[in-house]
Amino acid sequence: MTGTMLAIVKERPERGASLVRVDIPAIADDEVLVKIDYASICGTDVHIYLWNEWAQNRIKTPHIMGHEFSGHVVETGRSVRGFKEGDFVSSETHIYCGHCYQCLTGHSEVCQNLQILGVDRAGAFAEYIAVPERVLWKNDPLIPAAWASIQEPMGNALDTVNAESVAGKTVLITGAGPIGMLAVGIAKAFGATQLFVSDLSQYRLDIAKRMGADTVLSPLRDDVEAVVREQTHGVGVDVVLEMSGSEKAIHQGLAALTPGGRMSLLGLPDQPVTLDLTNEVIFKEIRVYGVTGRKIFPTWETVSRLLASRLVDPTPAITHQLKFEDWQTGMDAMVAGTSGKVVLQIAGR
Numbered sequence: 001m002t003g004t005m006l007a008i009v010k011e012r013p014e015r016g017a018s019l020v021r022v023d024i025p026a027i028a029d030d031e032v033l034v035k036i037d038y039a040s041i042c043g044t045d046v047h048i049y050l051w052n053e054w055a056q057n058r059i060k061t062p063h064i065m066g067h068e069f070s071g072h073v074v075e076t077g078r079s080v081r082g083f084k085e086g087d088f089v090s091s092e093t094h095i096y097c098g099h100c101y102q103c104l105t106g107h108s109e110v111c112q113n114l115q116i117l118g119v120d121r122a123g124a125f126a127e128y129i130a131v132p133e134r135v136l137w138k139n140d141p142l143i144p145a146a147w148a149s150i151q152e153p154m155g156n157a158l159d160t161v162n163a164e165s166v167a168g169k170t171v172l173i174t175g176a177g178p179i180g181m182l183a184v185g186i187a188k189a190f191g192a193t194q195l196f197v198s199d200l201s202q203y204r205l206d207i208a209k210r211m212g213a214d215t216v217l218s219p220l221r222d223d224v225e226a227v228v229r230e231q232t233h234g235v236g237v238d239v240v241l242e243m244s245g246s247e248k249a250i251h252q253g254l255a256a257l258t259p260g261g262r263m264s265l266l267g268l269p270d271q272p273v274t275l276d277l278t279n280e281v282i283f284k285e286i287r288v289y290g291v292t293g294r295k296i297f298p299t300w301e302t303v304s305r306l307l308a309s310r311l312v313d314p315t316p317a318i319t320h321q322l323k324f325e326d327w328q329t330g331m332d333a334m335v336a337g338t339s340g341k342v343v344l345q346i347a348g349r
């Protein structure tokens with residue numbers, strides 16, 4: 001397809017971005033062109049928008065941001081077999097090579113030659129996007145298009161929750177950002193019996209509560225470890241899901257975790273973290289999991305079923321649904337931390 005489209009473009013290496021007209025991308029033989037219905041803003045897009053140190057080292061301008069989306073196929077490359085015009089799709093954002101050791105042994109989410117959509121190639125804050133067939137995902141038609149655009153971060157949340165079973169377990173989630181909020185609904189759906197959530201923001205704690213948290217705690221006001229201990233009969237929680245990237249929260253989580261428990265780390269500290277491994281981890285026999293990306297595609301299948309069945313209702317976590325032209329309002333809310341998921345309506349607005 002030829003012609004032009006609207007896209008949010010990082011035009012220059014500085015803070016900001018603009019909604020401008022650019023060419024509709026051409027597709028390679030193994031790619032599909034998707035007309036985007038909804039796109040949602042991720043923390044990574046905020047980093048690119050603010051032009052932090054990571055973005056300065058990684059992003060080449062001009063660049064189309066965004067990677068979480070849902071849409072419809074409008075064109076397929078010559079070698080594409082699994083998709084046709086009209087298919088309702090989303091996309092995995094980790095574009096794996098399919099040939100390296102990790103790809104060949106079931107860990108394509110940590111492929112050695114990973115390219116990330118909206119980071120290393122043109123993204124989804126646009127009317128059209130070109131995506132390789134191997135990362136395209138056919139959506140369940142029972143899932144509303146706006147919800148379908150948040151499956152990717154929901155996949156991060158799912159793999160953090162499910163590094164081991166939470167059924168019948170007591171759980172503390174540190175950090176109720178957009179991903180932590182989604183993790184609340186998922187942990188409940190998978191049978192967590194008592195769910196604590198900590199965050200510095202009361203706005204976000206209120207959303208966590210609406211997503212199903214039993215007890216919400218602010219480290220600014222509450223002694224997180226003491227409350228967790230008191231409400232678990234002195235035992236501490238079985239599971240900690242770290243979704244803040246805060247060193248303080250990591251120590252707090254480990255302190256609230258019962259010996260023999262499990263901690264999954266998704267949050268990304270921006271500095272190296274110092275741990276007393278002997279006392280915080282080893283003598284307590286804690287199992288620690290690092291989580292990155294999502295299993296391609298087992299995690300998508302589970303996320304899809306949770307949404308299609310309404311076992312997880314993400315409505316409280318989707319705080320903004322805005323027209324594409326109003327993207328700045330959504331970006332400002334993300335920067336200020338006064339949002340959950342911000343979803344932009346692109347087609348049919």
Ligand code: NAD
Pocket residue numbers: 042043156174175176177178179180198199200201204219243244245246248249266267268269291292293337
């Ligand atoms: P976010 O930054 O919006 O949310 C983090 C939340 O943690 C905020 O609401 C903040 O108030 C809260 N917080 C800060 N200090 C805290 C403390 N001491 N105790 C409790 N809460 C505290 O981020 P998000 O988009 O929800 O993502 C969550 C984390 O996961 C981020 O660190 C992000 O970088 C990371 N992430 C990792 C991957 C991965 O593949 N590993 C993917 C996506 C996001």
Ligand code: ZN
Pocket residue numbers: 096097098099100101102103108111112113114
């Ligand atoms: Zn690979």
